[in-house]
Amino acid sequence: MTQLDLELFFTPIPKRIGRLRELAYNLWWTWHPEAQDLYSQIDPDLWELVYHNPVQFLRQVRQRRLDQAAGNPTYLRQFDSVLSDFDAYMDATDTWCTRQYPLTQGKTIAYFSAEFGLHESLPIYSGGLGILAGDHLKEASDIGLPLVAVGFIYPQGYFRQRLDREGRQLAEYQKLTFVDVPAIPARTPAGDEVVVEVELAGRLTYARVYRIQVGRTPLFVMDTDIHPNVEQNRELAARLYGGDHEIRLAQEVILGIGGVRALRQLGINPTAWHLNEGHAAFLLLELLRELVSQGMPIEQAMQQVRTHTIFTTHTPAPSHNDAFPINLIEKFFWRYWPQLGIGHEEFMNLARQDQSWGPTFSMTTLALNFTERANGVSKLHGHVARGMWQWLYPEKSRDEVPIQAISNGVHTSSWVAPELAQIYDAYLGIGWQDRLDDAALWERIYDIPNDVLWSIRRRLKHNLVAFARERTRQRFHLLRESPAIWPVLEEDALTIGFARRFAPYKRATLIFNDLERLKAILNNPGHPVQIIFAGKAHPGDEEGKRFIHDIYQFSLQPGFAGRVLFLEEYDIATAREMVKGVDVWLNTPRRPHEASGTSGQKASLNGVPNISVLDGWWPEAYNGNNGWAIGEEWYREPEVQDRNDARSIYQVLEDEVIPRFYDQRDAAGVPVQWITMCKEAIVTVAPYFSTRRMLVDYIQQFYLSATLPHTITTE
Numbered sequence: 001m002t003q004l005d006l007e008l009f010f011t012p013i014p015k016r017i018g019r020l021r022e023l024a025y026n027l028w029w030t031w032h033p034e035a036q037d038l039y040s041q042i043d044p045d046l047w048e049l050v051y052h053n054p055v056q057f058l059r060q061v062r063q064r065r066l067d068q069a070a071g072n073p074t075y076l077r078q079f080d081s082v083l084s085d086f087d088a089y090m091d092a093t094d095t096w097c098t099r100q101y102p103l104t105q106g107k108t109i110a111y112f113s114a115e116f117g118l119h120e121s122l123p124i125y126s127g128g129l130g131i132l133a134g135d136h137l138k139e140a141s142d143i144g145l146p147l148v149a150v151g152f153i154y155p156q157g158y159f160r161q162r163l164d165r166e167g168r169q170l171a172e173y174q175k176l177t178f179v180d181v182p183a184i185p186a187r188t189p190a191g192d193e194v195v196v197e198v199e200l201a202g203r204l205t206y207a208r209v210y211r212i213q214v215g216r217t218p219l220f221v222m223d224t225d226i227h228p229n230v231e232q233n234r235e236l237a238a239r240l241y242g243g244d245h246e247i248r249l250a251q252e253v254i255l256g257i258g259g260v261r262a263l264r265q266l267g268i269n270p271t272a273w274h275l276n277e278g279h280a281a282f283l284l285l286e287l288l289r290e291l292v293s294q295g296m297p298i299e300q301a302m303q304q305v306r307t308h309t310i311f312t313t314h315t316p317a318p319s320h321n322d323a324f325p326i327n328l329i330e331k332f333f334w335r336y337w338p339q340l341g342i343g344h345e346e347f348m349n350l351a352r353q354d355q356s357w358g359p360t361f362s363m364t365t366l367a368l369n370f371t372e373r374a375n376g377v378s379k380l381h382g383h384v385a386r387g388m389w390q391w392l393y394p395e396k397s398r399d400e401v402p403i404q405a406i407s408n409g410v411h412t413s414s415w416v417a418p419e420l421a422q423i424y425d426a427y428l429g430i431g432w433q434d435r436l437d438d439a440a441l442w443e444r445i446y447d448i449p450n451d452v453l454w455s456i457r458r459r460l461k462h463n464l465v466a467f468a469r470e471r472t473r474q475r476f477h478l479l480r481e482s483p484a485i486w487p488v489l490e491e492d493a494l495t496i497g498f499a500r501r502f503a504p505y506k507r508a509t510l511i512f513n514d515l516e517r518l519k520a521i522l523n524n525p526g527h528p529v530q531i532i533f534a535g536k537a538h539p540g541d542e543e544g545k546r547f548i549h550d551i552y553q554f555s556l557q558p559g560f561a562g563r564v565l566f567l568e569e570y571d572i573a574t575a576r577e578m579v580k581g582v583d584v585w586l587n588t589p590r591r592p593h594e595a596s597g598t599s600g601q602k603a604s605l606n607g608v609p610n611i612s613v614l615d616g617w618w619p620e621a622y623n624g625n626n627g628w629a630i631g632e633e634w635y636r637e638p639e640v641q642d643r644n645d646a647r648s649i650y651q652v653l654e655d656e657v658i659p660r661f662y663d664q665r666d667a668a669g670v671p672v673q674w675i676t677m678c679k680e681a682i683v684t685v686a687p688y689f690s691t692r693r694m695l696v697d698y699i700q701q702f703y704l705s706a707t708l709p710h711t712i713t714t715e
């Protein structure tokens with residue numbers, strides 16, 4: 001779309017605040033609440049109605065409202081201040097990276113991911129993997145790392161979740177309204193639109209490339225729902241993880257091969273390539289094809305590709321790693337492998353993984369064969385991944401398998417409550433965001449007076465209760481029913497949060513293992529406890545969907561009604577409200593299936609301690625004073641494990657969590673020991689489990705060496 005086309009869609013904006021549109025097209029606003037306020041203040045109801053999407057907001061806002069804002073001196077002062085911060089950010093030549101890692105400058109790191117979780121108004125993510133990718137981009141922007149990202153725009157996104165009367169999950173796919181997406185057509189250096197061509201099972205398919213600006217970092221997303229494509233291929237990338245094996249394969253071909261071609265057309269020639277999970281691994285074949293077509297022998301080309309690539313694996317369950325049937329690969333690649341100058345067997349061997357049912361083409365194998373640098377996403381997961389993939393390195397012991405560990409983190413400014421960020425300004429000092437990974441700085445959290453932190457924590461919980469009641473009210477309104485108990489939840493009860501994808505290994509129903517014991521805990525007079533759940537199950541995951549139904553049904557039972565609440569539509573907005581508003585965060589994966597987990601990091605950053613199985617990131621973070629570990633014994637039988645883990649949760653709640661929260665209060669009613677733990681959670685988690693520390697690790701361990709020019713010697 002040209003600037004002129006854009007004009008047609010918008011309410012004319014008074015010149016004085018005309019830059020509101022420019023701001024809407026840079027997702028910088030997603031981690032600057034003061035920038036969001038510039039829109040919400042103009043019309044708070046519309047801001048909610050458009051689900052915090054400033055592009056849509058500007059299209060629908062009334063002229064009168066804009067005129068009022070443009071004539072309001074207080075508004076204009078804020079407007080000028082935000083825009084001047086925005087300009088300073090975008091124009092800075094002196095960034096954290098130019099100071100700390102000058103060698104990164106002038107390089108380009110390409111970051112490929114099937115999903116990016118940047119904001120609730122841009123539904124191109126499904127869960128933790130996407131959120132991590134989104135946070136990675138925001139952090140790269142903040143520190144000035146020269147990174148470009150490649151992904152998909154899914155015109156129908158991931159589904160929106162509704163629950164029917166019985167609590168069964170319904171998946172709603174809404175078509176994205178393109179004029180409401182903060183994306184503009186990407187352009188070549190000559191100014192042409194970018195359309196890439198990829199062959200899919202003998203048929204040419206086209207993808208148009210759009211640019212989404214994330215602060216200083218560009219994200220290029222491909223869309224196959226365009227005119228020259230046959231109907232079948234237009235639908236290809238319509239939904240994230242929506243299709244069968246073949247659609248999935250087609251999407252991955254476009255992501256990997258189309259993505260490389262898109263960057264070439266854009267005139268971007270990365271010096272390092274980072275694959276966020278195996279979905280993008282076909283990019284390795286395309287890099288190989290490019291080199292071979294220039295006349296490089298394949299062995300040498302493979303070596304060349306290896307020296308510039310980074311692969312992050314996220315999947316500790318073998319069955320969840322992408323692996324395609326050989327015949328499907330043949331159908332898609334029979335014209336491709338001759339271009340590499342190799343035959344069928346050699347091609348399949350690049351990614352071969354033998355399963356009990358026969359050979360498959362495994363994206364993780366492909367990625368590991370073609371990257372010199374690979375990592376899991378927590379120390380424990382690194383160890384698990386080394387065991388899982390040791391068969392690829394028969395001459396190496398498990399510890400020598402070249403898969404490192406770089407633990408995940410979260411983008412602090414995106415996940416910290418604005419109310420707390422203000423307190424951090426006061427106690428850590430203005431500009432603490434520049435020193436996020438400075439552990440000594442975070443120790444100043446201990447200086448925050450207990451009553452100050454307690455009153456903010458209470459306020460955040462009240463906000464969450466209001467949010468949850470409003471969601472619940474809307475749900476019943478849509479169903480034309482009235483809730484059996486109203487209002488749900490108590491403002492001051494100890495509140496447990498559980499929100500994540502409902503993959504079965506996360507055991508969302510574990511806490512219901514002994515219903516009577518749980519009821520007794522929740523309804524203890526004077527010590528009430530409540531639990532808020534949220535989460536989506538993959539539409540094809542019957543077990544996950546059953547968990548949702550079960551929890552919903554429990555929430556209607558006497559003893560749970562009003563105290564157990566399932567919130568519909570888990571997304572970034574729900575996650576944000578929950579991680580800052582609850583008192584404790586519950587995490588119950590079946591060890592070692594949780595590669596990292598990040599929601600508990602978001603919670604800790606907000607002074608919300610975790611009650612968690614020692615899986616993923618938690619063994620690295622847990623110190624005995626910043627939360628609780630549950631189920632520290634391991635059993636072979638899953639049912640025995642579940643029963644014991646559930647008992648451990650009850651015990652921790654009864655003996656430790658509840659007394660600390662309710663009994664040990666000072667004269668002013670502040671639970672001093674509790675607040676001490678909240679502080680400990682912030683101090684020990686915020687500096688380390690941040691994307692700041694994570695990116696420093698990627699830079700030091702991988703990016704710097706991968707971007708170095710590499711001369712390959714022919715033997």
Ligand SMILES: *Cc1c(COP(=O)(O)O)cnc(C)c1O
Pocket residue numbers: 126127128129131499500501570571572575576596597598599600602
């Ligand atoms: C953080 C986040 C996740 C990841 O949660 P885990 O605890 O790591 O499973 C998933 N979905 C959303 C919307 C999130 O914000």
